[in-house]
Amino acid sequence: xxxxxxxxxxxxxxxxxxxxxxxxKHNNHMAKVLTKDMYAKLRDKQTPSGFTLDDVIQTGVDNxxxxxxxxxxxVAGDEESYEIFKDxxxxxxxxxxxxxxxxxxHKTDLNFENLKGGDDLDPNYVLSSRVxxxxxxxxxxxxxxxxxxxxxxxxxxxxxALNTLDGExxxxxxxxxxxxxxxxxxxxxxxxxxxxxxxxLLLGAGMARDWPDARGIWHNDAKSFLVWVNEEDHLRxxxxxxxGNMKEVFRRFCVGLKxxxxxxxxxxxxxxxxxxxxxxLTCPSNLxxxxxxxxxxxxxxxxxxxxxxxxLTRLRLQxxxxxxxxxxxxxxVFDISNADRLGxxxxxxxxxxxxxxxxxxxxxxxxxxxxAIDGMIPAQK
Amino acid sequence: MANNFARMLxxxxxxxxLSLIGAGSLTAGFLLNRExxxxxxxxxxxxxxxxxxxxxRKHNNCMASHLTPAIYAKLVDKTTPNGYSLDQAIQTGVDNxxxxxxxxxxxVAGDEESYEVFADxxDPVIKERHNGYDPQIMTHPTDLDSSKLTSGNFDERYVLSSRVxxxxxxxxxxxxPACTRAERREVERVVVDALAGLKGDLAGTYYSLTHxxxxxxxxxxxxxxxxxxxxxxLLTCSGMARDWPDARGIWHNNTKTFLIWINEEDHTRxxxxxxxGNMKRVFDRFxxxxxxxxxLIQEKxxxxxxxxxxxxxLTCPSNLxxxxxxxxxxxLxxxxxxxxxxxxLDNLRLQxxxxxxxxxxxxxxTFDISNLDRLGQSEVQLVQTVVDGVxxxxxxxxxxxxxxDIKIPxxxxx
Numbered sequence: 001x002x003x004x005x006x007x008x009x010x011x012x013x014x015x016x017x018x019x020x021x022x023x024x025k026h027n028n029h030m031a032k033v034l035t036k037d038m039y040a041k042l043r044d045k046q047t048p049s050g051f052t053l054d055d056v057i058q059t060g061v062d063n064x065x066x067x068x069x070x071x072x073x074x075v076a077g078d079e080e081s082y083e084i085f086k087d088x089x090x091x092x093x094x095x096x097x098x099x100x101x102x103x104x105x106h107k108t109d110l111n112f113e114n115l116k117g118g119d120d121l122d123p124n125y126v127l128s129s130r131v132x133x134x135x136x137x138x139x140x141x142x143x144x145x146x147x148x149x150x151x152x153x154x155x156x157x158x159x160x161a162l163n164t165l166d167g168e169x170x171x172x173x174x175x176x177x178x179x180x181x182x183x184x185x186x187x188x189x190x191x192x193x194x195x196x197x198x199x200x201l202l203l204g205a206g207m208a209r210d211w212p213d214a215r216g217i218w219h220n221d222a223k224s225f226l227v228w229v230n231e232e233d234h235l236r237x238x239x240x241x242x243x244g245n246m247k248e249v250f251r252r253f254c255v256g257l258k259x260x261x262x263x264x265x266x267x268x269x270x271x272x273x274x275x276x277x278x279x280x281l282t283c284p285s286n287l288x289x290x291x292x293x294x295x296x297x298x299x300x301x302x303x304x305x306x307x308x309x310x311x312l313t314r315l316r317l318q319x320x321x322x323x324x325x326x327x328x329x330x331x332x333v334f335d336i337s338n339a340d341r342l343g344x345x346x347x348x349x350x351x352x353x354x355x356x357x358x359x360x361x362x363x364x365x366x367x368x369x370x371x372a373i374d375g376m377i378p379a380q381k
Numbered sequence: 382m383a384n385n386f387a388r389m390l391x392x393x394x395x396x397x398x399l400s401l402i403g404a405g406s407l408t409a410g411f412l413l414n415r416e417x418x419x420x421x422x423x424x425x426x427x428x429x430x431x432x433x434x435x436x437x438r439k440h441n442n443c444m445a446s447h448l449t450p451a452i453y454a455k456l457v458d459k460t461t462p463n464g465y466s467l468d469q470a471i472q473t474g475v476d477n478x479x480x481x482x483x484x485x486x487x488x489v490a491g492d493e494e495s496y497e498v499f500a501d502x503x504d505p506v507i508k509e510r511h512n513g514y515d516p517q518i519m520t521h522p523t524d525l526d527s528s529k530l531t532s533g534n535f536d537e538r539y540v541l542s543s544r545v546x547x548x549x550x551x552x553x554x555x556x557x558p559a560c561t562r563a564e565r566r567e568v569e570r571v572v573v574d575a576l577a578g579l580k581g582d583l584a585g586t587y588y589s590l591t592h593x594x595x596x597x598x599x600x601x602x603x604x605x606x607x608x609x610x611x612x613x614x615l616l617t618c619s620g621m622a623r624d625w626p627d628a629r630g631i632w633h634n635n636t637k638t639f640l641i642w643i644n645e646e647d648h649t650r651x652x653x654x655x656x657x658g659n660m661k662r663v664f665d666r667f668x669x670x671x672x673x674x675x676x677l678i679q680e681k682x683x684x685x686x687x688x689x690x691x692x693x694x695l696t697c698p699s700n701l702x703x704x705x706x707x708x709x710x711x712x713l714x715x716x717x718x719x720x721x722x723x724x725x726l727d728n729l730r731l732q733x734x735x736x737x738x739x740x741x742x743x744x745x746x747t748f749d750i751s752n753l754d755r756l757g758q759s760e761v762q763l764v765q766t767v768v769d770g771v772x773x774x775x776x777x778x779x780x781x782x783x784x785x786d787i788k789i790p791x792x793x794x795x
Contacts, residue, residue, distance in 0.1 A: 007463060007464035007465065007559070007561075008464075009464070010463045010464050010561070011561045011563070014561060014563035014564070015563070018562070018563035018566060018567075019561060019562050019563045020562075021562060021624060021627070022591065022624075022627050058623060061623070061624055062622070062623060062624065062625065147427075147428065147433055147468070148432075148433050148434075148435060149427065149428030149429075149432035149433040150427065150428065152432065153428070153432075177436065177439075203617070208476070209472060209475070209476060209618075210435060210472075210475050210476065211476065213435070213436050213475075
């Protein structure tokens with residue numbers, strides 16, 4: 001909860017054994033790492049804004065997890081959470097991000113010119129292309145922790161910055177609580193509108209408080225560049241279009257992001273970033289680039305091939321349904337995107353998507369002709 | 382013992398710690414009236430109250446009706462001695478604007494002291510919700526002498542089952558929206574310990590939600606006893622479902638007529654029920670059971686949260702006073718179709734719900750009929766209201782069966 005830490009201090013009157021959560025039936029990253037000793041060590045700590053250990057882990061305590069999917073089970077309430085609770089978060093980050101060490105450095109590369117190809121994905125298979133990331137505004141606490149006053153300040157600053165964008169990025173902000181019915185219908189039809197989170201993973205972290213106060217959507221006139229304000233992160237930045245021109249999507253993504261960052265810097269509020277964790281976001285799973293670059297692609301034959309999962313793993317890609325995370329695919333159409341976030345750059349991750357999807361489309365075509373694809377299966381990237 | 386501790390104690394925090402080490406909460410009760418409650422540390426604030434004031438323009442709940450910017454500014458920097466804040470108390474009402482037809486309360490208490498520290502908001506909310514009851518000048522009568530109940534046996538051709546429920550909070554421990562895991566586990570220990578001392582037709586068994594076997598779970602579902610993690614956002618937004626199912630459980634007696642929920646919306650919910658229309662016996666068992674449980678926790682130095690201003694203290698302001706809902710499942714095929722049904726219920730101070738409880742629709746023509754009021758009248762008075770009211774409804778049903786006309790009763794006078 002956002003205010004003060006009197007409640008946490010009160011808890012310290014109780015013994016560790018009494019406060020330590022029961023994680024025996026849990027299967028998430030937090031539960032694997034948080035021993036009673038670690039709980040004892042960290043429980044009297046708080047970040048300067050008052051975020052505590054129990055605030056970090058509540059979502060993981062309330063959501064034991066799924067036997068097949070390993071959720072993270074914790075969130076940050078501010079930039080300092082990653083420092084104050086590093087004893088807990090470093091091993092979780094390592095586990096989630098393929099062994100990333102506390103001493104590792106993360107490379108940021110938003111030079112779209114470094115991407116090779118990506119403009120020739122077959123539109124008969126690749127229906128749409130999209131790149132998203134998140135950004136947190138330095139000096140403000142994050143959605144699990146922020147007060148109404150803070151969230152509104154983030155909105156105000158963001159809208160001011162976005163309204164200075166021009167050219168291909170010129171656009172308009174639609175606050176959720178002032179939207180007309182007509183605007184809402186249009187945003188739903190455009191697949192832009194985000195709604196109050198329903199996932200208990202998010203609700204358990206407190207990020208849906210005061211909905212829809214200070215939440216909104218900004219998009220450019222061409223409807224190809226979109227920013228969500230105050231959903232799971234301060235900002236979610238999305239570049240998307242129909243068809244397979246990932247190169248263009250990524251170009252617009254990089255250029256737009258840089259423009260936004262410049263504007264925020266002018267207002268003396270940069271983005272949260274450091275050379276170890278890259279861009280700092282609410283969920284530890286989104287550290288680094290926070291980037292998910294993906295396509296909606298038709299793979300009816302390949303998706304039923306026994307080696308499909310292995311191919312995805314080797315290509316460092318993941319599949320989701322076309323409704324996004326936690327949904328199933330419809331009609332053989334999958335959302336294919338990069339699995340990595342931390343430890344490789346934006347360019348490298350989008351490159352993996354471009355190369356991997358290109359290969360999978362070729363595999364699909366081969367399978368259509370009744371040919372085998374065993375020779376095409378790649379080595380582990 | 383009480384006098385020695387009364388001299389020693391100078392703050393609520395000490396009282397709480399003493400409660401925890403088993404010194405009991407009798408002293409807490411002694412000290413806990415308005416003059417002695419001091420607020421806790423100041424809440425952190427970076428923005429002025431005006432920047433933090435919630436947007437309540439589309440809201441329709443009691444909290445939104447009474448939380449002016451002035452009251453918000455006055456209370457927002459205060460916390461209870463345990464650190465519970467105004468923003469926490471109102472979060473559920475901010476997150477759930479309400480329904481145009483149903484006016485929800487829109488706030489909760491995190492501990493006993495919430496009702497003192499945030500009285501400037503809670504008193505008007507209580508007044509609106511409880512029919513003009515003014516906590517600043519009125520006192521609430523508690524009466525658990527079930528022998529006073531008359532005509533408590535219903536015609537079983539109409540009444541299928543009878544039930545009385547209430548809640549009780551353990552003084553010295555925070556309420557479900559605010560409690561820590563340790564406090565919640567302490568509530569479980571204190572109550573389960575006391576229940577183990579029940580004898581005769583009240584003797585029973587505790588089933589912890591965490592340790593229940595599949596078989597036990599199925600049996601409890603079949604008996605319609607099992608409660609599940611709350612799904613209503615009214616409840617989840619207040620934080621009372623945290624750490625589920627840790628320290629939650631169900632206790633019931635061997636004859637399955639006396640049942641206690643531990644750590645759901647309140648520390649305890651106490652339920653007496655049976656099939657058929659013998660409300661008298663249900664209420665007898667209710668009162669006997671409650672008094673016995675109270676005696677058993679007092680033996681160990683604990684007591685229930687109660688004061689003469691607000692009666693029994695519970696999480697939701699709507700359940701203050703008696704916290705009592707006495708009701709029946711009753712079949713009223715003709716009366717329920719009569720256009721005067723709603724007005725009749727209203728004048729009898731009764732409410733209807735579906736047979737699944739609050740927020741459900743009736744199945745066929747069987748309704749859950751119970752008392753509307755909670756605060757300002759005693760348990761005996763409220764159950765008598767239900768008894769008299771349900772008898773009146775059955776009488777109407779019988780008249781309609783014979784083709785006779787019915788009358789809307791005059792509005793109920795206390």
